[in-house]
Amino acid sequence: MANDHPRNFGPMLKSRRCGAKTRSGRPCQAPSVSGKKRCRMHGGAKGSGAPKGNQNALKHGRYTREAIAEQKALCDMIREFGATLDEIEKS
Secondary structure (H helix, E strand, O other): OOOOOOOOOHHHHHOOEOOOEOOOOOEOOOEOOOOOOOOOOOOOOOOOOOOOOOHHHOOOOOOOHHHHHHHHHHHHHHHHHHHHHHHHHHO
């Protein structure tokens, strides 16, 4: 059985290309997902990417302004206590 069906490659060949950098360093040449800039393998697939609201960027609080100020105050207190102990030992 011969395959007599004419193939329509025109729209795919004219479609936008992904362009993401591959492991070889060249741009990806796969067609991008409609409405997106990347192909299905490089982030154009449904459900890919960071969640809404970017929960991945939440801070743990260690480096917030308040925590840094608290750490500095604690270090200053420890330094003062050490100086006070040195004065007591000298007397």
